[in-house]
Amino acid sequence: MSVRKSIGSVARDWRQRDVKVVLSALVIAVATVAIIALFASQLQRTLITSASSFLAGDRQLEAEHGEPIPAEWRQEARSRGLGTARMVEFSTMLSGGNRFQLVSIKAVSDAYPLRGQVEVQKTADGERQQLESGPGPGEVWVNPRLMRLLELEVGDSVEVGNLTLTVSGLLLREPDGGFNMSALAPRVMMHADDVPATGVIQEGSRVEYVNLFAGDESALEGYYQWLQPRLGPSHEWESIRDGATLSDSLERAERFLLLGGSIAVLLASVAVAVASRQYAVGQRDTVALLKTLGLPGRHIGRMYLGRLLVWGIVGTLGGLLVALPVYAFLNNLMARVLEQDVPFTVDVPALAPALATAVVSLFAFAYPPIRRLRHVPAMRVLRSQPGESDGRAWVDIAIAVVAIFGLVWLYAREVMLVLSLIGGLVALLGILALLGWVMVMSLRRVKGGGNAWRLALVGLYRHRRSTLAQIAVFAMTLMLASTLILVRSSLLADWQAQLPEQTPNHFLINIAPDAVDEVESFWGERGQELDTLYPMVRGRLTEINGEPVRQVVSKDDSVNALNRELNLTWMDEMPEDNRVVEGAWRNDQQTDGVSVEAELASELGVEVGDVLGFTVGSETIAEPITSIRTVQWESMKPNFYMAFPPGGALEGLPATWITSFYLPPSQKSALNDFTRQFPTVSLLEVDHIIERIQQIVRQVTQAIEAILALILAASLVVMAAVVSATLQDRQREGALLRTLGGRQSLLVRSTMLEFGLAGLFAGILGVMAAETAVWALQYRMFGGDFRWHWQVALPIPLISAVVLAILGRWQLRPVLQVSPMLLLRRLE
């Protein structure tokens, strides 16, 4: 079989209706999967870039209480094509207008920020500006609260150590103004080159040096490989994924995209499967004829293999040709929605599943029935009654299903995802078998007649074989689409629940024990209620079961918690959003033991019963682990790795108190009074971080909606492909009904009813199967609590009924336009 012959036969084939259907399905399948794969990978990059502004770069290297980070390290990064920026953070006294104030300085180099923007106001009531740079040498930007505290104005001079600097703007927002406990005092931003002249930094000063890096993911990875052996114990390498605030949300968004992609793979293969199986069955007569003409079976097999191969190539190329412009369009759309540059990048590895899907489903579904035909003796083929060889169709389908789920597994690498989807499908087939039985039992007695309802019900019964097959495919399509809708809804609800209205947006830290009551009454007078106050003792984890922690935990596992002082606390009640996963929360009398956060516990490899040793100042304490609990890091409330019982080992050690509360924007000015009255209490304003997270969640939401829209469009295509599979039979039937005297309106109504009812059944089944799949997916893939979403699940059967009724009406169109005479002839 030469290639030229194959191509020739494709050109000839194209005139056949079945072939058009197969090739169209292939093109659509490849295009859908490719669009979603490209878009999802683009989205992932964009979201991470967008989230990277939290670090003001893609990666951060911190040196706490250490030496400045060597310039060669930045040099190396630049030589690898990465962008770098430098920051120095320290606390010092700033004087201005004859007053002094402890401030938290962030000195930045010219390149800062590598990601995100700094928001400043250049005059007291000027416009807010988004800048991609910090202040120039000789200038400072200061926090508005500090301006009021010191009664400063733009243009005034302030002194930092030995250096006089000019206030050139109000610092409203910094991209990386993250949740940093050390940034307690009002923020002042200056240029990094001015730092030596201040003379503030001396041997033993508490300074944090930070380098920022941005660039290609692979270059960053390569750089880290180079850097890793050079890092000392005080160095900390951070990516946005390590930040607790957003990483969970991003991870779930990524999983959603993965699920979306897998569902696209499945939908696409259903479309190809339906079409190619139909083609294969239609080829029986041709194969029979070829056999009678004396062509050996293996030649026939090879001929069809060649043909399928050519189709695979043609369909794949066609699909890519469709996908690329659509992807470019979506890209454009995304850039507009996210209000940022989205480069047009084609992620070639992401395309692999698109191609594999097409070819695998083509071969898996079209080839087996054709291959089997060549084993049938020529005479039998000629006389064979269609349906005779259908006995092994289930084997074919089983093989194909295995092949396709193999594809999904290859694509997603998530056993749970595949199992959940298979579970949903098995449930679906079970209910379907039951429905088939019910249909046969209950509709058999319905009498047909000139009434559209009766004709429709009789139609459902009489076409039960093809109807059940169609319902199965529709239900599967709807199951996949509803799974995505359900996951999306709970994902969004989850995010909303994490940051509800009135999420605490201010922290009070460093409250002296004797000031606690005063602080509470200060805010009470202003109508603001503080959340729970927690004591905070700073200490290091030094021993596990009596052995030094550095020996127990290997250096390779970089456990951040070991590199710094931990905030230890004691508490009576566990915070509402924490959950004990091992052991038990203390009882009322218990004063020993410690509760450890679950992720840290697994990083340290400790379990309930292990004894942890801490160093607090000059004291050491050792307590057994009594419980391990999960913590909602995104909750914007004080969270603790280590919680001791009240009256235990921690009490009596020097502690300060911490709390959070919600302050509406209208009451921001109360903060000035507060800082004046409680100068030693540190105030952390995270309102802009919350705002930023909410903004990112909105962006992710829009992206998820876009993927969902694509999947729904693909579902429609699959349904149309399935309807078109029986198009010819249906049209013949319509023509005959008209010939026999059926009115057009009767035909239209009964067809729409029949399809609508099938759609309703399929919708109900699909939703039930989707709930099953989602139930299986919930904790493993997405965490969080899944609620039933009736408001989503209820309309789906109705929408499906309406869509199918419309499809039914659409396929009837030629039957109504042409005289029955012409139609009967055409269909002969």
Add this chain to the structure above:
Amino acid sequence: MTDLSSRYSQPSEVILTASNLTQRVDLGRDTLTILQGVTLEIKRGESVAIVGRSGSGKTTLLGLLAGLDTPTEGEVVLEGRAISRLSEDDRAAMRARRVGFVFQSFQLLPALTALENVMLPLELADFDDPAARARELLERVGLGDRLTHTPRQLSGGEQQRVAIARAFACEPVILFADEPTGNLDNQTGQEIQDLLMALNREQGTTLVMVSHDETLAARCQRRLTIEAGHLDTGQEVSA
């Protein structure tokens, strides 16, 4: 039901008239004339064969007479109603009650059993108990034991028997048959001919048939020859 006695009361009554029937098909640049000025009359109870070569326009004429299509020019009057001027739905209603069809390729619905295929026109015409009537007819055509078989499980001859049962189901006043034996072997064709003629006699139906099967045409009372779209009036013979 139709009063059978009225059918025989006026044996010479004209049931179907075609006057100056012309059918043209627009092919874009050209128009193809399939029928040109065909005029004819068919009397109640008559059996008429329309003969002619392939492509002569026989089937088109049959379709126009049966109201399956409308002529470009001219008029068809069935039982005093100008069907070529009726709306598609009115023609459908007329077909449901008054007209039966037998096709060369049987035109049975593959998803339906023999019984259901015969029930179809009865249901459309809102007959009482269509199943009983359909069973009766299938027994009459000798398929009483094949009621639940689908067309695929039936031979060609058996399929055409089902189609004939379906055609007579609604007791039509006129039956149109398009090459009813064209897809069958001689022996089977002969049996189908016998069945068709017998049922036609029993029910007193008017029969209009397109065929190039000489023996079948010869069994009709009259034959009309059509050539290149023209009715060859000279060759009209009455048996």
